[in-house]
Amino acid sequence: MSTVTGVSVADTPGPDDRGPQGDRASTGRAGDRVFSGLATGSGALVIALVTLVGVFLLWQAIPAIADDKDNFFLSRAWDVNDTSNLRFGIVELLWTTVVASTIAMLIAVPVGVCVALFITQYSPRWLARPAASLVDLLAAVPSIIYGFWGIKTFGPKYQPFQDFLLDKLGWFPLFSKTSVSGTGTILFIGIVLAIMILPIVTALSREVFAQTPVAHKEGALALGATKWEMIRTAVLPFGRPGVISAAMLALGRALGETIAVTIIVSALAPGTKWSWSLLNGGETFASRIANNAQEFDSPAKTGAFIAAGLVLFVLTFVVNAIARIVIERRKAFTE
Amino acid sequence: MAKRIDVSDLNVYYGSFKAVEGVTMTVEPRSVTAFIGPSGCGKSTFLRTLNRMHEVIPGGRVEGKVMLDDQDLYGSGVDPVAVRRTVGMVFQRPNPFPTMSIYDNVAAGLKLNGIKGKKKLDEVVEKSLHGANLWNEVKDRLNKPGAGLSGGQQQRLCIARAIAVEPQVLLMDEPCSALDPISTLAIEDLISELKSKYTIVIVTHNMQQAARVSDQTAFFNLAATGKPGKLIEIADTQKIFSNPSVKATEDYISGRFG
Numbered sequence: 001m002s003t004v005t006g007v008s009v010a011d012t013p014g015p016d017d018r019g020p021q022g023d024r025a026s027t028g029r030a031g032d033r034v035f036s037g038l039a040t041g042s043g044a045l046v047i048a049l050v051t052l053v054g055v056f057l058l059w060q061a062i063p064a065i066a067d068d069k070d071n072f073f074l075s076r077a078w079d080v081n082d083t084s085n086l087r088f089g090i091v092e093l094l095w096t097t098v099v100a101s102t103i104a105m106l107i108a109v110p111v112g113v114c115v116a117l118f119i120t121q122y123s124p125r126w127l128a129r130p131a132a133s134l135v136d137l138l139a140a141v142p143s144i145i146y147g148f149w150g151i152k153t154f155g156p157k158y159q160p161f162q163d164f165l166l167d168k169l170g171w172f173p174l175f176s177k178t179s180v181s182g183t184g185t186i187l188f189i190g191i192v193l194a195i196m197i198l199p200i201v202t203a204l205s206r207e208v209f210a211q212t213p214v215a216h217k218e219g220a221l222a223l224g225a226t227k228w229e230m231i232r233t234a235v236l237p238f239g240r241p242g243v244i245s246a247a248m249l250a251l252g253r254a255l256g257e258t259i260a261v262t263i264i265v266s267a268l269a270p271g272t273k274w275s276w277s278l279l280n281g282g283e284t285f286a287s288r289i290a291n292n293a294q295e296f297d298s299p300a301k302t303g304a305f306i307a308a309g310l311v312l313f314v315l316t317f318v319v320n321a322i323a324r325i326v327i328e329r330r331k332a333f334t335e
Numbered sequence: 336m337a338k339r340i341d342v343s344d345l346n347v348y349y350g351s352f353k354a355v356e357g358v359t360m361t362v363e364p365r366s367v368t369a370f371i372g373p374s375g376c377g378k379s380t381f382l383r384t385l386n387r388m389h390e391v392i393p394g395g396r397v398e399g400k401v402m403l404d405d406q407d408l409y410g411s412g413v414d415p416v417a418v419r420r421t422v423g424m425v426f427q428r429p430n431p432f433p434t435m436s437i438y439d440n441v442a443a444g445l446k447l448n449g450i451k452g453k454k455k456l457d458e459v460v461e462k463s464l465h466g467a468n469l470w471n472e473v474k475d476r477l478n479k480p481g482a483g484l485s486g487g488q489q490q491r492l493c494i495a496r497a498i499a500v501e502p503q504v505l506l507m508d509e510p511c512s513a514l515d516p517i518s519t520l521a522i523e524d525l526i527s528e529l530k531s532k533y534t535i536v537i538v539t540h541n542m543q544q545a546a547r548v549s550d551q552t553a554f555f556n557l558a559a560t561g562k563p564g565k566l567i568e569i570a571d572t573q574k575i576f577s578n579p580s581v582k583a584t585e586d587y588i589s590g591r592f593g
Contacts (some may be wrong), residue, residue, distance in 0.1 A: 125393070215430035219392055219493070223444040223500065224420030234441060237434035 007078035057310040064303025072307065078288070081301040090311050092268075096186055097312070100261070101254040103278070104197055106302025109247050111194075112201025119202075120209040121231055134208060139199035147260035150192040155183035155264075161185065162279060165231065173276045180281040183254035184266025187278040191263060193257060208242030211233055224322065241327045248323040252316050258286035265292065285312040337364035337534045338503040345399035346563075347380055347389065354380045360553060364384075367530050368536045369425045369545035369572065372555035373587070377564025378538050379466060379508050381555070385416040385536065386422035386506055403503065420448065423502035427509040429489035431481035431496070437464075438491055440479040444500035455527075459499055467495035468525050487518020494525065498533070505529065507537040511544065523548050542588055546576050554584045556573035 065072050067086045075089025119131050126288065169175040178185075179325030216234040225233055283291065289305050296302040340362040347355040355377035362368045383389040384397050387408060408418050424505040431440045441460045442444040443482040450456065460477070464470040469491040472558040473484070481492050490510055497505060507526075526535060526548045539545050546550050568581045580584045 063464065135442065213430075215426060215428055216432060217494075218388065218391065219430040219432065220443075221426035221448055222388060222419055222426075223496065224416050225447050226416050229447050233432060233447070237432065240434070 016039075030234070050306060054313065056314055057306055060299075060303050061307035064300055065299060065307050068304075077268070077270070078304075080295075080301045080304045083298050084232055086300060086304060088304045088307075090285070092282060093285045093288055094311065094315075096265075097255060097284040097286075099278065100186050100189045100193060100284060101251060101257045102188060104193035105247065105251055107191065107194035108198045108201050108250060109243075110249055111132070112246070112250075113205050113243060115198070115202045116209050117235070118206035119206050119229060120233065130234065132203075133144065135199050135206075137203045138204060143196060143257060143260045144263075145243060146192060146196050147263040150260060150264050151183070153191065158188060159183055165280060168286055174278050176275065176277045176279070178275050178277050178280040179268070180266045180279065182266065184264060184281050185279045186265075188279075189261055189265050189284075193254045196257065196260065197254050200250040200253060201243075201246045204246035205239060205243050208239040208246075211227045212238045225311060244323055248320060251319055255284075255312065255316055255319070256286055257269050257284075258290050261289045262287040285309065337532060339402075340450050340504065340534065341400075341402040342385075343400045343402075344386065345381070345397055345401065347377065347384055347397050347529070348395070349392065350394035355384075355565040358566045360566060360569050361533060362536060363550075365530055365532070367526060367535045367537060367548050368547035368569075369586070370536065370555060371540075371542060371545050371552060372564070372567075373557075374481045374540075374553040374565070375560070376557045378553075378555045380448040380564070381566075382506050382508055382536060382538050383424075385504070386424055386495075387418045388424060390415055417547040420444075420500060420505060421502055423497035424503065425490070425493050425497055425507045425510045428513050429486055429493050431484075431492050433480065433482045435481060436478045437473050437481045437484070437492060440481040441495050444496060448500060448542050449499070463495040463499040464530060466498050466529070467491040468528075469495055469523060470585045472515065483519070485536050487514050487521055490514060490518070490522060491525065494522075494529075498529070502533065504534045504536070507535065509538050509540060519544070542576075546572060553576050554579075554581075554587060556583055556587070 064086065064317055068088060069074075070077055070087040070089050072089055073089055075087065076092050077087045077089060079085075079087040105306060115135065119128050119135070123131060138177075162183065165175045165187075170177055180332055196296060212235045217240060220230040220233040231290060261284050265283060267283050267287075270283050285308050289309060296305065340360075342361075343359050345355070345358045346353060361476055366530055370382060372378050380389060385401060385408075389395040389397075397409060399409075400532045405419065407413065407497075431437075432443060435443065438460055442456050443461050445456060450459075461470060461474075464473060468487060472488060474494075481489065484492060490513075494505075494510075510524050514522065523544065526537065529535060537545075537548065551569060552572045552575040554567045554575065555564050556567045557564040568575065568579060568584045570580070572582075575584060576588060579588070585591075
């Protein structure tokens with residue numbers, strides 16, 4: 001579900017975009033025909049796949065939503081065992097998913113950008129390469145490992161911080177006391193997700209920052225910019241679209257992350273009082289579906305979970321669209 | 336506000352490689368000095384020592400002295416950032432900031448200097464664009480991207496950006512080499528106007544250009560690839576092009592080598 005991209009190569013025309021185009025450049029020779037067939041076929045395949053996934057989700061979800069006795073968007077219930085009396089809604093899943101991902105983004109994007117700036121602009125050469133590889137390696141760690149590490153190693157270290165928040169800021173609704181006392185909280189999930197998506201943000205940002213033309217950097221320096229001012233005038237504006245698409249890719253992963261979330265977060269008992277607190281437990285779309293995977297025994301029941309999956313699918317689409325709009329709006333200034 | 340440049344016995348290094356050796360010259364205020372010479376002779380490298388831009392390249396360093404009036408550019412405690420604010424530079428390829436509007440490009444240096452206030456900025460932007468002979472062409476589209484201008488306009492935009500911070504000296508590294516003849520002429524006219532206010536040093540591969548715009552000309556050469564470049568001769572432009580005192584200079588300007 002994390003097929004979210006902000007910009008792609010197709011958005012950034014090469015130095016000469018009046019080059020050979022379409023069939024006028026084709027010579028009609030065998031190699032040309034084979035390659036154009038392969039390329040067109042691959043493109044069509046991707047479009048077909050996305051469409052089929054969407055159609056599947058809609059087809060399976062719509063009957064369940066129609067049978068839903070509660071309001072699908074506003075209900076906090078999730079009672080699907082009695083297939084003649086389905087009661088389910090996504091509001092809690094949506095809240096947990098969005099809030100945990102937002103926390104992850106708020107931490108990972110600034111830190112990732114700073115790490116990328118360090119690697120490309122500040123670190124000595126002998127350090128830049130190993131540091132970059134190390135970050136890439138972090139991206140390759142399977143999410144189950146992050147889950148284990150989060151619950152076994154990081155959780156106990158984080159617990160005092162959470163207790164401190166409860167103690168000092170407990171009066172603030174976002175940090176108020178809830179039925180969850182361990183580390184299975186939305187805040188902790190957000191932090192673990194931040195660590196998981198940090199390498200994605202860093203690796204992609206590093207690529208774009210490293211491509212900042214020397215001419216732009218020298219232009220800023222020659223005006224009497226300090227290093228930081230040079231980065232602000234030349235490197236960051238140049239890297240902006242790349243950073244946005246990096247963030248969107250990372251957000252896609254955070255929204256859809258399943259296994260780490262599933263083993264860390266404390267699911268709430270049905271009927272638990274609603275709380276705005278970040279120190280509450282809860283379930284994301286993905287963890288709710290994964291937790292109940294063994295229960296997909298009737299189409300009606302499965303349909304409820306697929307409906308939840310459909311919302312996640314749409315959510316990533318919306319996020320992607322917003323990112324594209326942001327990038328498009330400044331396009332005239334980036335070519 | 337234009338200042339005199341006094342260079343004495345300057346060696347320029349990249350790491351352990353000596354790129355330029357033993358340059359001594361004086362550049363008078365409110366004059367244009369042209370550097371000519373074959374590729375790789377170190378004229379651009381030397382130019383970049385005049386505002387400490389060569390230090391941007393890892394391993395770049397100098398030995399010797401560069402005085403701007405009575406300030407030693409390489410004295411201890413001199414901030415290279417401050418040097419670059421007094422010695423402006425225009426590059427070979429026009430390099431307006433692509434994400435900025437025409438207005439913001441010109442205002443960039445001022446903002447770096449902490450100058451705020453729309454009225455002051457408007458005033459300086461207009462003055463600088465007038466100074467770069469660009470105002471009439473862009474006054475109706477100041478908020479459009481600078482990268483949308485033609486190459487010659489972009490280069491004049493870069494000159495406007497450089498003079499907006501009122502430098503003492505303006506360095507130009509082959510400013511016309513990427514431009515067509517008409518844009519080149521526009522820049523050359525501009526150089527002649529700017530010299531009433533600034534000390535200008537220009538590197539050029541175009542000998543006619545050196546003859547047209549400069550008051551004095553310096554010829555650089557190198558003995559062989561891998562050897563350091565040297566200043567062969569510096570004199571009034573008229574003298575260099577009519578009666579140079581070194582044979583190598585005459586060979587170069589008459590096209591017999593290089």
